[in-house]
Amino acid sequence: MSNKILFNFKRVCCSTVPHQTYLSLSLSLSLSLMDSLSLFCTGALLAGGLYWFVCVLGPAEQKGKRAVDLSGGSISAEKVRDNYKQYWSFFRRPKEIETAEKVPDFVDTFYNLVTDIYEWGWGQSFHFSPSIPGKSHRDATRLHEEMAVDLIDVKPGDRILDVGCGVGGPMRAIAAHSRAKVVGITINDYQVNRARMHNKKAGLDSLCEVVCGNFLEMPFQDNSFDGAYSIEATCHAPKLEDVYAEVFRVLKPGSLYVSYEWVTTEKYRADNPEHVEVIQGIERGDALPGLRSYSDIAEAAKKVGFEIVKEKDLAKPPSLPWWTRLKMGRIAYWRNHILVIVLAAIGIAPKGTVDVHDMLFKTADYLTRGGDSGIFSPMHMILLRKPKEAPSKS
Numbered sequence: 478m479s480n481k482i483l484f485n486f487k488r489v490c491c492s493t494v495p496h497q498t499y500l501s502l503s504l505s506l507s508l509s510l511m512d513s514l515s516l517f518c519t520g521a522l523l524a525g526g527l528y529w530f531v532c533v534l535g536p537a538e539q540k541g542k543r544a545v546d547l548s549g550g551s552i553s554a555e556k557v558r559d560n561y562k563q564y565w566s567f568f569r570r571p572k573e574i575e576t577a578e579k580v581p582d583f584v585d586t587f588y589n590l591v592t593d594i595y596e597w598g599w600g601q602s603f604h605f606s607p608s609i610p611g612k613s614h615r616d617a618t619r620l621h622e623e624m625a626v627d628l629i630d631v632k633p634g635d636r637i638l639d640v641g642c643g644v645g646g647p648m649r650a651i652a653a654h655s656r657a658k659v660v661g662i663t664i665n666d667y668q669v670n671r672a673r674m675h676n677k678k679a680g681l682d683s684l685c686e687v688v689c690g691n692f693l694e695m696p697f698q699d700n701s702f703d704g705a706y707s708i709e710a711t712c713h714a715p716k717l718e719d720v721y722a723e724v725f726r727v728l729k730p731g732s733l734y735v736s737y738e739w740v741t742t743e744k745y746r747a748d749n750p751e752h753v754e755v756i757q758g759i760e761r762g763d764a765l766p767g768l769r770s771y772s773d774i775a776e777a778a779k780k781v782g783f784e785i786v787k788e789k790d791l792a793k794p795p796s797l798p799w800w801t802r803l804k805m806g807r808i809a810y811w812r813n814h815i816l817v818i819v820l821a822a823i824g825i826a827p828k829g830t831v832d833v834h835d836m837l838f839k840t841a842d843y844l845t846r847g848g849d850s851g852i853f854s855p856m857h858m859i860l861l862r863k864p865k866e867a868p869s870k871s
């Protein structure tokens with residue numbers, strides 16, 4: 478192509494300009510062509526590198542979201558930063574939150590801000606699971622989810638409830654494993670759309686239904702479910718009794734409910750400043766209105782009428798650490814952070830995404846410290862039964 482241009486140029490020049498002028502002109506033209514060529518090559522290399530960084534390295538989870546698709550959920554791009562600031566000033570001191578009725582709205586904001594980042598960097602199941610030697614994170618996650626439905630003893634065709642379903646990772650694994658019909662509820666409408674899209678893609682939309690609503694006032698009839706589970710979701714309720722009472726109401730008598738709860742363990746000391754720092758870091762980076770002690774869980778369940786069938790911290794040995802996955806991801810988080818900064822600077826990701834990612838980065842560290850020190854568990858399991866007959870009022 479460049480030779481052709483040079484040839485045509487030579488033909489025109491030969492007839493009109495003296496030889497020396499022609500020589501210097503043709504030299505400067507070939508130099509400028511070489512400049513453009515090297516500019517073009519550098520540009521192509523940079524673009525290729527950027528494509529590789531964003532699209533190949535970008536998704537930490539296979540088949541996950543791509544970095545270029547990061548959004549503020551249902552919040553418009555220009556409002557992401559303001560919403561993040563409002564979230565942060567509300568949850569900065571979780572124990573001091575007095576306006577409990579505002580919590581679900583801020584939890585909704587939180588999930589608008591983090592859902593895409595979670596899917597991008599973690600996958601479709603928004604929870605932890607113990608590491609299993611020789612198994613991938615994906616398999617360990619699935620086994621942890623299947624354990625929940627095995628515990629509540631459901632049959633194919635039963636109707637069960639997923640309390641706080643996220644984008645439905647657990648729901649799909651549980652429906653496929655048990656062939657039960659799963660109804661999930663989440664406060665966040667962006668998650669509802671993501672979950673429905675994933676259900677359809679997985680060919681599980683006939684078994685999985687997703688409803689947008691508050692699990693503190695569920696839009697379901699009394700005694701309408703054969704079982705229920707919640708995975709790392711009820712920790713967002715200001716009072717655990719309130720969500721447990723709702724689950725109790727919608728369950729059929731005699732049926733089971735299992736919950737994986739976020740708690741402080743018996744190792745936590747409220748007079749140890751380091752413990753307090755770690756727990757507060759977890760609360761404010763995860764939209765929690767105050768973590769509960771492991772000893773409060775059964776109390777709350779009994780208060781609303783449940784029988785306790787079993788209670789066990791699934792994070793305790795012989796289980797292997799759930800936080801190794803967080804620790805191992807550190808290099809990827811740095812790469813992700815650079816990527817988010819670049820994408821926000823060129824206007825592909827909303828500006829506030831950088832603040833949100835920075836918050837998650839710090840939260841990952843608090844969670845790891847919580848796991849390492851043993852003062853925190855995200856998988857305190859409690860299995861509950863709604864009694865067959867209501868206790869007589871005497």
Ligand SMILES: C=C(CC[C@@H](C)[C@H]1CC[C@H]2C3=CC[C@H]4[C@H](C)[C@@H](O)CC[C@]4(C)[C@H]3CC[C@]12C)C(C)C
Pocket residue numbers: 594595597598599602603604605709710712763764806809810813814834837838840841844
């Ligand atoms: C149950 C809840 C969520 C638990 C976890 C699914 C999430 C808790 C912290 C999240 C993350 C932290 C670091 C992020 C990283 C900086 C980013 O580059 C990629 C995503 C993270 C790994 C992200 C993924 C999800 C978590 C592990 C709570 C909210 C009750």
Ligand SMILES: C[S@@+](CC[C@H](N)C(=O)[O-])C[C@H]1O[C@@H](n2cnc3c(N)ncnc32)[C@H](O)[C@@H]1O
Pocket residue numbers: 581584588601602603604640641642643644645646647662663664665668690691692693707708709710711713714
């Ligand atoms: C950490 S995510 C876990 C999601 C899912 N269980 C999983 O493991 O993938 C917590 C979920 O609880 C939901 N949630 C929190 N508070 C809620 C509320 N008041 N009503 C309904 N859903 C709520 C969030 O919207 C989110 O879907």
